[in-house]
Each structure stands twice: as structure tokens, then as C-alpha cells.
Amino acid sequence: MTAPPPPPSAPPSRAPRLTDHSDFRLFWISRVASSLAFQVLAVAVGWMVYDLTRSALALGLVGLFQFLPLLLLTLVVGQVADTFDRRRIILVCQAIAAAAMAALGAGLVTGAAGVLALFATVSVIGATRAFEHPTLNALLPGLVPGELLPRALAVSSSAIQTATIAGPALGGLAYAVAPTLPIAIAGACYAVAALAMALVRHRAARVERGPVSLETLLSGLAFIRRSEVVLGSISLDMFAVLLGGATALLPIFASDVLHVGAEGLGVLRAAPAAGAVAMAFVLARVPLMRSVGPTMFAAVTVFGLATIVFSLSTSYWLSLGALAVLGAADNVSVVIRSSLVQLSTPDEMRGRVSAVNSLFIGTSNQLGEFESGVTAALLGPVGAGLIGGVGTILVAAWWVRLFPALWRIDAMPARPKPAREAAKPIEIT
Template sequence: MILRQSGDSVHRQPYFANYWLSRTLSSTAFQMLSVAIGWQMYALTHNAFSLGFVGLAQFLPMVVLTLIVGHVADRFDRRMIVFWCQIVEAGIALLLLVENLVGSLDRQQILLAAAIIGACRAFEGPSSSALLPQLVPKALVQQAVGWSTSVQQLAQILGPSLGGLLFSLDPVCVYSAAVVALIVGGILTFLIRMEKSERDLKRVSMQSLFEGLVFVYRHPVILGTISLDLFAVLLGGATALLPIFAQDILHTGAWGLGLLRTAPAVGALMMSILFSYFPLKKAFGRTLFGALTVFGLATMLFAISKNLTLSFIALFFVGASDVVSVVIRSSLVQLQTPDEMRGRVNAVNSLFIGTSNQLGEFESGMVAGFIGAVPAAFFGGLATIVVAGLWMYLFPSLRRMQSLSGDEQG
């Protein structure tokens, strides 16, 4: 790999390259599928509500399965869980490919595909996140999280752009590329080898199922961080509305939609690489709240923009500011959670992320359906700033947080 650091390095750890490439391919395929599914749904229905239901279809499996997937990730081989999720996702992409070939794809099939993909990612996300600390020493976890975040953002740059370009040629091209990427990613995951960790495999009970939730609740800094991200992105997310902005406001095509979906990932990639080389050493709390304010302002700018370049710049800052909370939250979870509980805690974290993303898309679609896309995005950005201010009052320990160990300023 090109990315290097002096001395001991994340990238010199055995099998980290497999993990890196697998997550890149899986995320790329997911972004490609999101572009294709969103565009085809809007082309079939021309309805903002339908776009919202795509987000809801991906979100509901995550809610229903959260407690189960966490326990599965703590009891079974996390590597194999990720592998089978990627293979099933490849199968869904293959079915969508066939439906496009025969010309029988409809709204119900798109929603069903979105739901199954959502269920697979509900298992894949926590298992993959909990797998990372098993591949690197504890001292390198923060850098590993930064690089893991950066490569996912790289995938989000390549995925939407490639998805939009391939879709403009033929929808079959998008689904074919997604199938190949997911299968190769699955093979790379399967080839990872590691020492089997010793875990206390307690009998499944209601208490053990809820231990992840209890752990998060008892750590105010973690609870404050992930709940802040949840409500900020939930209210300020405009991703679900991008097909409307691309087609009806900015008057561009599928390639333009791919470009807009790429913009936040470009900003996030640059910021996550910056974090990887220059890890944040202090003032975590102030940095977090400052970034959320930028997120809200950039969302408001995007809402009122009628120029593709300005919209790209606004979304660039949306992505750059959002990744600050991603790195802080993920590092906190990995460093402050025992290995035997990482699956359950990461499942809770994934639920919060999924809520802010998929349910946020549903919320944005519903609000846009009632008041229009521009007002929905603008007031969503404003609501993000309000939430940031409220959380500074509700979680003073988060505002004063100085390090990932939870230390506060005096």
C-alpha cells in the first residue's frame, strides 16, 4: 500500500490490507447500488415519498435486528459474518441485474432489495467494526479508525460517480460491477487469518442482549457523542433529496447525481486522512461541536444553491465536518469497550448511525413531500445547529472532553 507512517504502522499489520480492500469494495458496491436504486425509484414514481420509503426499507431491518446482530458478532467468527453478508448482497445485486435485463423491475422489488441489503449491512457493520481492533495493536486503533474511515470515504467517492456513469450507459452495468466488487470483497475477507480471541460466551439472556445498550447509557461521553450525531444527521441529512435537487433544481442527469453524492465523501476523505496523520490530541468536545455547526451551515447553503459547483462545495463541507464525529465516536467505542462486548456496543453504534442515515432519508423525503425539497433541507441544517447547542447544555462532560479516555478540562 502507498500509505505509510514512520515506525510501527497500521499498514504493516498482517491482513490489514485485506480488511482495507474488502471494506473499500463493499462500500463502493453499496454506493453504486444506492445511486441505481434511488434513480430507478424516482424514475418509476417521480415521488419524494417513494425515495423516503427506500431509506425506511433499509433502516427497519437494522432496528429489528440490532440486539441480535450484536450478540452474533460477540459469539461467532466476525470474519465469516462479514463474508456471508457480502455474498448475500452480491446475490441481491445479481437479482436486480436480472430484473433489469428482463424489464420487470418495479417499486415493490426495489423496496424488497433495499430491505435485504439493509439486513445484511445490519450484520456486516458491527461485525466489521468489532473485527478491526483484532487486526492492530491498541496503540494504533485511532490511526486504524482514521484510515478505515478514509478508505470508506474513498469508496463513497468512487461508488456514486462510477454508479452514475455506469447507470447512464445501462443499469445492467451498475449491478454487474456491484456483483463483482462484493464477491471479490468477500473473498478478501475470507482470506483473513488471526488468532482466535478468548471470549466469555455467556448463555444468551435478556440481560446479555441489552448489555450493549446498558454500556452506552452508563458512559455519558459515548452516549452524548453518538446521540448528537444521530439527531444532527437525522435532521440535517439531505442525501435522500439529491435526485430531486439533481433533476428538478440543478437540472442535471444521473452523472450529476453521482457527482453530488460524491461531494460529501471527498470532504470526508480529506478530513479523515488528516485525522490519520495528525490525530486529535485535545479539545475533542469543542472540535466536535464546532464541526456540527459547520455541518448545519453547509447544509443550509446547499439548500439555497442553484449552481452545481456551489452545491458541490457545500456538500464537500458537509462531509468534512461530519467525519469529525465519525472518527471521535468510533475511536471512543473501540478504545473504551472490552473485546467480548464490542459486537453489542458496535451494534448500538450502528443503530445510531443507521437511524441518522436511513431514517434521516425517510424523514427528509416525508418533509420534502409536504413542504418541498429546498425548505426541508434548509430547516434541517438549521435544526442541526439547534441540536448542537442543546447537547452542549445536556452533556457538559462531552463539551469539556479533552481526550479519548474521557478526560475533561479543569
């Protein structure tokens, strides 16, 4: 009697890939289009305001009108992102931005849009971005499995960095053809972003939430304060950007140190984003899964060292290389920080935590530029860059002592389970 044939072997399991998730592809398209629209608009509005006013103060007000909505709406944004459908919030924000571009374009064509109209437009865009960015960050973990999140964050980061490289160039070329053309391009990009987000099929599971109160509005801050990992990673990134803001002084370096003029300045501005994009592709193929904490501190240290090299360099090519390394190191830190924050935060808290995180980042960028400017006025651009680079390295060393749990992290944490109420922070040892 012959033995029965063995059962057919199961096909070998294939590792999950980002390309298997159509919602993530649509999310990426939406984020690329929205980021590109903002970069194109930023160039066009800056040139328009300066053409109309010839005032550096007016240019500063453009940044202020973009930042104020973020400052004023942070607590509300987090509560909204944790209460309503995140996909619809993003869709509404992008649709409003597209409508604002249409209104501004019509005003420019008819001659009715002046400086006040430009300030009003950037305020509207600032308000939509205040809602859109934290909600995008809170939505992403629901689109991919937890093990793919670090890779997804790297690919998502590449979208923003690519737009940072291509957007200003596209906006400048379009403005040279006609001042209204970049506005039309930005409006079309926002419309594409809204369409892609409308096609996302993900629906978050409903979570019972209590009434809105001051306690719920402040719960994002309270969660961050209680979690050593989340607080340590956010604050480390904030102080690194705050101190290592030598890139804000690029016009001075291009003109007085490297003597490369406006064309060289454009390449210098693109170098950090180019390094970040290159690193994003590396992280997308080889995600960071081990020695996460030490790698984050090493990246911040490299960021500081690259700032020092750039500040001391009198060679254009060495400066470009230092800026590219700076951007690559910064992207490693950003991906790890974003992964730790997202994976350590329960889904029902992600909106509020992401909103506070966005405020930290926005504040550090604005204050970092101000700090670099003040220091450069006192010590010159080279001295300001040196102090910023050394300060960044010292902060990284100090944070190892202040947040030992952050340093000890080896693997990325598992996605936390939903909770009925504001969850306690996950302890990572």
C-alpha cells in the first residue's frame, strides 16, 4: 500500500510592501501635490509682495501671517483631528486652499488684489496647513501595517523634500512667464491633492469620546509631558533645529563667503533637500529597525558636525557636500522621531499629539531663523554657524542624560492598542 502524497506546500509568504496599499499611494500623491503647491505659492507671493512694497518687513510679515494660524489653532486642530474623519478634514483643507488660489488668481487678473489680499491669502493657507499637516500625520499610521510605518514615513518625507527642491524652481520659472501662472499651478496642485484624498477608502474605527473640555484640549500636551520617549524625541529635534539654523544665513554665505551669487544661492538652498531625498530613498529600502535610539542621537550629532563644516568652508563644493550631509542626517532624525511619536501614541490621541508636534517644529524653525540672524549680527555668519553646530552636539549629549529611555530604544515600539480614554504613554526600556 503506497503512502498518500504529501499535502501541497503552502506558497512562501511574501513580505508586505508599500505598493500593496493603494490608500498609501493616494496619500503620497496628495501630500506631494499639496507640498508642491505650497512651495510654488511661497515663491510667487514673496516676489509679489517685494515687487509691490520693496520692504523687507513686508516679506517678514508673510512668514508671520503663515505662522500665526498654527500658533492660535494648535489645540483646536488636535481635538478636531481626533474627533472627526481625518480624511475629510484633509480634503476640506485642500479644497479651501484650491478655492483661495482661484480667488487670488481672479483678483490678480482684474487688478483688485494688492498686498492685503496677498496677506489674507497666506493667512488662509496657513490656517489650512495648521489643520492639514497634523491630520496627515495622524492619518498615515492607519493606512499601513505597523511594521511598514518607518518605511512609509521615509517615503512620505521624500514627497515633502522633493517638493522643496522642485517647487521653488517651478514657481520662479512660472512667475517669469506671468505672475498669475504660479497661482494657477498651485491651485491645480491643490485640486489634484484633494481629488487623491477623496479617493482614499480608509475609514478610521469609531472611538467613543467624551465632551470637549479644557482638559481634552490640553491632553496632547499632557500626554507628551508624561511620555519620556515622545517628549525627548520632539524636544531633541526642536533644539537641534533651533540651534543649527545656519541655513537661514545662506544668502550671506553665498554673497560674502563663497561669492557665488544668486544662482549659487539657489543650488545651496536645494542641497539639504537633495541630501534628504537621497536618504529617504535609502530608508525606504532599508528601514531603521534596530539601535533606533543611538541612531537618532548619532544623526543629530552628524547634523551639528555638518553645520560646523559648512560654517568654516570657503569652498563652494565642500559647502554643497556639507549641506547635503546635513539634510540627510536631519531626515534620519525626522523619520525616527516621527515613527516613535506615531507608534507610541494611541490612535485616539494622534491628532492632538501631532498638532503639538507641528507647533514645536514651526516654532523651532521660526525661532531658529531669528536666533541665527541675531547671532550673525553679533558674531558674523561663521561665528553664528559654529555656535549653532557646537550647540547642537552639546544638546544631543545632554539629552542622552535627560532622556535615557530614548537612548536605550533598540527596536521600534509596537502600535499601541486603542483605549477608551486618553491612554497612558507606553513605557519603552
